[in-house]
Amino acid sequence: MSETPGDELIKAVDTLLPALLQGMDAVSFIARHMHPPLLESLVEQMEPVAAKLKQARPAFDAAEWPKHLSAFAAHVREAADETEAVFQGLREAVGDQSSPGGPIFAAYRGMRHGPRAMEALYPVSAMLPPVNRFFLDDSARDNEALVEELAQGVGKEGTGIHHFGNERKQRGGFSLYVPETYDATRPHPLIVACHGGSGHGRGFLWTWLTAARSRGAILLSPTSLDTTWSLMEPEQDRASLARMIAHVNERWNIDATHVLLTGMSDGGTFTYLAGLAGGPYTHLAPVSSAWHPMLIGSADPARLNGLPVYITHGALDWMFAADMARLASSELSAAGAEVTYREIADLSHTYPAEENARIMDWFLG
Structure with a gap:
């Protein structure tokens, strides 16, 4: 035949x-x-x-x-x-x-x-179960109920991927993922994930999307105003980020007790700068980032006391030596922060996506 x-x-x-x-x-x-x-x-x-x-x-x-x-x-x-x-x-x-x-x-x-390949393929997750599972953490891929709920939720108002002034050549906008399992009647954790130097929020979104999708968290991936974060004048990007979070809070039900600020490289350094200064962030998780002792001096001691901080760094990092992260862990701990320090033996100056599951366990408690 x-x-x-x-x-x-x-x-x-x-x-x-x-x-x-x-x-x-x-x-x-x-x-x-x-x-x-x-x-x-x-x-x-x-x-x-x-x-x-x-x-x-x-x-x-x-x-x-x-x-x-x-x-x-x-x-x-x-x-x-x-x-x-x-x-x-x-x-x-x-x-x-x-x-x-x-x-x-x-x-x-x-x-x-x-x-860009991830962004192109993601709409197919609604059509084919193997692609649906591909965009989940390994531990969630056999969760048939979750796979079905995500597939059924496609097209639900306010869910999925949104871009706000965040085309690839634009700066200062943000990309947002709202899980297809979103329920407006209950608050959801918020992850704010900052890209590295010369990066872009539209691309960095995919570093965290599977973790957010697997755990029902809303994910905000901002783009810095300039080619990297305003590390010398942090108030510029800090104010921009505050406006983005306010926009998300107006439209979606956010759990104010679970707001994670995280970032890679310069984005991790900005996590320190923005997160130690205050704001809505309940947890900080810098990855492969620089640290300077001056950062501890600019932070409010009351803010540091009991602040959950999860530091991830690679022993092979050739851009920011692991000594920086060890010093950050030591100084923040001495100042009263609740620090979790993870130094990964085979990690260079790159993002360890497998660490997201551990960070989420820590973040969600």
Whole structure:
């Protein structure tokens, strides 16, 4: 019996989707283990996965998709394009001494396509259970009730991903994720996640989305007014962030007892600057960030007393030495903060996504 057009489409999806998800997992693995001495090895390890994705594409790309599936096909193609752009960017980064910052910064620039792949694929989570599970923590992927509730909640007013003045070339806006399980009758935890230097909130959203989605938290990912946070004049971005949080509070039911401020690199340093100064933040979680003893002197002692702070840093961090984080832990503890310090042996200057589950356990108690 010959294949029908429907059979061909199913076969195209069944061929491409596993290769695409494996490719996106590979991008996440590379992002987690990015370290200057390991770049060439990471690229070598990715090549079989990249080849598998490339081989899986022709049937999907050549298929004639009916009108009601055209958006689905476009999302999958875009996710595959962006994933392959990561792979190509990493290949080009190896040995690239001409780019500003050398190979590692060229690799970071190539990795910017990773969040774009996530953004492109996310709408498909409402259509296909494997993609729905892909955007959950490992511990939540077998939770059939949650998977079903998330799928059923798609399109519910006020839920999903929203961008407020936060196109990729814009500064000073924010992206927001409201879980599809949102219930306006009860308060929800709020995570405020700050990108690193030269980063953007629209991309950094995906660093935290699976954790927020798995735990029913609202996620706000702001973009700094300039190319990085106003570390020398913190009031500028601090005021901008306050306006964003006020906007979210007006529309969604936020649990004022659970407001986490977190950030990576410069975003982590800004977490100290903004969080120690006060504001609505009940918990602080800086990651791979710089610390200066002057920060402790500018904080209100009453604010520090009992303040929960979760510090994560890599022993291999080549930008901000782990000694900085150890000093922050020591000084904040001495000032009365309740500090949890996590130094990760194989972590360089990058984001340890697996730590989000531990941070959420600590944050939600």
